[in-house]
Amino acid sequence: MNGLTKLYLGDFNTMHVEALPNGSQRITLTKDGEDKVYRFRVKNLYQEDEELLEDEVLTVETPAHIKKRVKEAMKDAKIKQ
Amino acid sequence: MPDYADWTESIELLGSEVMVPFDVQGAYIQVPMDLQGALIQMPVDIQGQYVDLKVDIVAQTVGSIAIDISAQSIGNLTIDVSAQTVAVKTQGEWSPQQGLQKYLTNVVSGLTSGAEAYTSYTVPTGKTLYVTHMGFTIWGVASAERDSNQIGWSRIQNATTSIDLAYIGGNGGHGIAFPTPLKIPADEVCRIYIGNGSDHDVYGWYSWGGYEI
Numbered sequence: 001m002n003g004l005t006k007l008y009l010g011d012f013n014t015m016h017v018e019a020l021p022n023g024s025q026r027i028t029l030t031k032d033g034e035d036k037v038y039r040f041r042v043k044n045l046y047q048e049d050e051e052l053l054e055d056e057v058l059t060v061e062t063p064a065h066i067k068k069r070v071k072e073a074m075k076d077a078k079i080k081q
Numbered sequence: 082m083p084d085y086a087d088w089t090e091s092i093e094l095l096g097s098e099v100m101v102p103f104d105v106q107g108a109y110i111q112v113p114m115d116l117q118g119a120l121i122q123m124p125v126d127i128q129g130q131y132v133d134l135k136v137d138i139v140a141q142t143v144g145s146i147a148i149d150i151s152a153q154s155i156g157n158l159t160i161d162v163s164a165q166t167v168a169v170k171t172q173g174e175w176s177p178q179q180g181l182q183k184y185l186t187n188v189v190s191g192l193t194s195g196a197e198a199y200t201s202y203t204v205p206t207g208k209t210l211y212v213t214h215m216g217f218t219i220w221g222v223a224s225a226e227r228d229s230n231q232i233g234w235s236r237i238q239n240a241t242t243s244i245d246l247a248y249i250g251g252n253g254g255h256g257i258a259f260p261t262p263l264k265i266p267a268d269e270v271c272r273i274y275i276g277n278g279s280d281h282d283v284y285g286w287y288s289w290g291g292y293e294i
Contacts, residue, residue, distance in 0.1 A: 010205035017200045019189040032180045
């Protein structure tokens, strides 16, 4: 599913919109529990001549070194993982 | 439903003093009441000079208690819960735990004096958007203007009906929370504007948040 589809379905929790000088908008959507960021650029959003110019889905993840430190901290605190 | 014979048994008790104690004790008790029918009426009509209606529940685990009350006014509703953990939350607090929160943030660059920019969001079919807060901030594009007044405004509009729902304004920015959330029905457009009331170009950030159910 691409970002524009998710927008129309309301299938997201955060939406960031950047107005670009050429009149298009760069929109970024995220949803709880998904390790994906949906980023797309669209012109004339919601208009009859709406045009999807760019579309990408990025995978995001907590950096491995941070996850490792959290794991070590939990181990030090004797918290079951 | 199978075609059973009609069956009626009336219980009518008349007396100056009537007591119908219903006391059940046992290791395992079930009192199911399953009513199925095209029309079911089950009035509980209590009228008296003095009424106590007390429901006591003692259990290790209470899975779910659903009480749905719809009334123009409720005089007094007392719920006394004694538990090791209990959570009573408003919809606004509860929604993020259910993954129903919505946060919209927007960035605009070089907004000229007197101009507005906006972002729209169409509420999906079958959903309703409730906006609980909004805010904005602006500052001068030119570094020489950043110590100047940064007058701006923001407004939320139902763009389908063209009705503005809320305005805020300020020097540098402002934010507000709505005790009564702004409601945008399904298929209608929630539009947030930012405006520049300064005499110079500004950057603007503006946002709303809430939940969609």
